[in-house]
Amino acid sequence: MSSSPTLTPTDIARIALKRLAELGLPPTPDNYGRFYNAVATIKTPQDKTDVELRNAYAILFQIAEVVDEVSETADQLLLGLDLGSRHIHDSLLILRSGPAASGLEQLVNSLIGSTDQVYRTVSASQRDLQELRDAIERIQSDLDVNRQTMERDPLTGALNRQGMEQLLNREVKRSHRTATSLCLAMIDLDDFKQVNDRWGHLVGDHVLIHFVRVAKAVLRETDLLVRYGGEEFLLLLPDTDLNGAHFLIDRLRQVNLRTPFHHDDQTIEVRFSTGLAQLRPDENGHGLLVRADAAMYQAKMNGRDQVVLAN
Ligand SMILES: Nc1nc2c(ncn2[C@@H]2O[C@H](COP(=O)(O)OP(=O)(O)OP(=O)(O)O)[C@@H](O)[C@H]2O)c(=O)[nH]1
Known part of the structure; x- marks a missing residue:
């Protein structure tokens, strides 16, 4: 024992x-x-x-x-x-x-x-x-x-990485069991270092909080928003195929551009790069995450502010 x-x-x-x-x-x-x-x-x-x-x-x-x-x-x-x-x-x-x-x-x-x-x-x-x-x-x-x-992430109130692990496994199992689609979007804010450098870290914090608010407004109840790292977020989208997920990211892009964060009468606009992957029948949560991450990296390489669909 x-x-x-x-x-x-x-x-x-x-x-x-x-x-x-x-x-x-x-x-x-x-x-x-x-x-x-x-x-x-x-x-x-x-x-x-x-x-x-x-x-x-x-x-x-x-x-x-x-x-x-x-x-x-x-x-x-x-x-x-x-x-x-x-x-x-x-x-x-x-x-x-x-x-x-x-x-x-x-x-x-x-x-x-x-x-x-x-x-x-x-x-x-x-x-x-x-x-x-x-x-x-x-x-x-x-x-x-x-x-x-x-x-929960104490800054933004989004789920943190710890909370995500269990939910990702649960959603992956559910998707396999019910043969419904599941998509994962890896989102990374573009050139966020410049926001911090120009406006200071505290303002950067508020820009992150604002982004989470905007994202939550666009998402469905069943969608899960995770702060995966500093300026990196994950969207877990149950019952959603690649087309639906792409549509959602486009909508988030539009809403995010329409509602930028304001500080001292100035507008702070942030854009983001996204890697999008749909769960395969033989795939686990880790595999899905790796593909979405690679696609996000590709979006950065391609010049940022865009969506790349995972292979
Ligand atoms: N204000 C604030 N900044 C954070 C937080 N977490 C991470 N960051 C900042 O996010 C920035 C990330 O910088 P990089 O990894 O160089 O990425 P980037 O400037 O967004 O550039 P790309 O991702 O390549 O588009 C760094 O300046 C971090 O300090 C946070 O909780 N609050």
């Missing part, structure tokens, strides 16, 4: 639950000690790396699933005990009314006592499971908020 700290909580949770099931132990708080450890070892989201965060997610989903299962079993157990307990009470009443009741009554009373004991134990662990489930939900929502922050 790996000794990686990111795997340990899962391993502990798995082992604890497996052993619990194998030994037929009741789900008491003690028996869940290791379970608690699994949750407790998860660091606060702020301290986590991207990989750790994903692992934490996987662990939490597994734990939540198992808690649900165990909780269901406990519910059934409670119901069974409740019915059994009532049945014993009824039997006791019948016995009381019959001859030679006293010896038997003692026996049945002790039976009821031990049944109640088990009942209390199961009820306690039921509450315990509920608390655990609440804790998991809280951690999950913490991770959700944190994930959204981690996946």
Whole structure:
């Protein structure tokens, strides 16, 4: 087994639950000690790396699933005990009314006592499971908020490279599964260094923010805009073929030229070069990205401010 700290909580949770099931132990708080450890070892989201965060997610989903299962079993157990307990009470009443009741009554009373004991134990662990489930939900929502922050570029609010990776893989899989087209546009602002050199870095920042606003206005809800690097952006366009993607980039070009950024009564106009690729049936996300990148490079080589379709 790996000794990686990111795997340990899962391993502990798995082992604890497996052993619990194998030994037929009741789900008491003690028996869940290791379970608690699994949750407790998860660091606060702020301290986590991207990989750790994903692992934490996987662990939490597994734990939540198992808690649900165990909780269901406990519910059934409670119901069974409740019915059994009532049945014993009824039997006791019948016995009381019959001859030679006293010896038997003692026996049945002790039976009821031990049944109640088990009942209390199961009820306690039921509450315990509920608390655990609440804790998991809280951690999950913490991770959700944190994930959204981690996946966004703080300057422009576009998705960042980290957030893109998962989405690209998801969209590529979806496109293959549903046999729908998927296009990727790699956009790089032209001569952006000159903007910084002339107007300063802070103004350059606002030009980037403005460009993202313009792009978002042109895109559909389902299109994804990623800040891939400094002045480099990616558009992921589901259900869009090359013609549609080309049309969209042309529209973005027009809108971008019509609505330039203004600073101190001056107009700062930026243009961009685009490499456009459509996902092939046998291609993965990385392959698509490489082709779009090469096409964008070609657009720069051809003189900028244009679209090149990938081979
Ligand atoms: N203001 C600002 N500038 C950035 C940011 N990220 C990258 N840049 C700048 O973007 C410029 C990119 O310059 P180059 O890679 O030479 O590219 P370019 O001037 O756009 O030229 P081409 O891409 O060849 O058309 C550099 O000046 C970077 O400092 C950012 O977050 N804010």
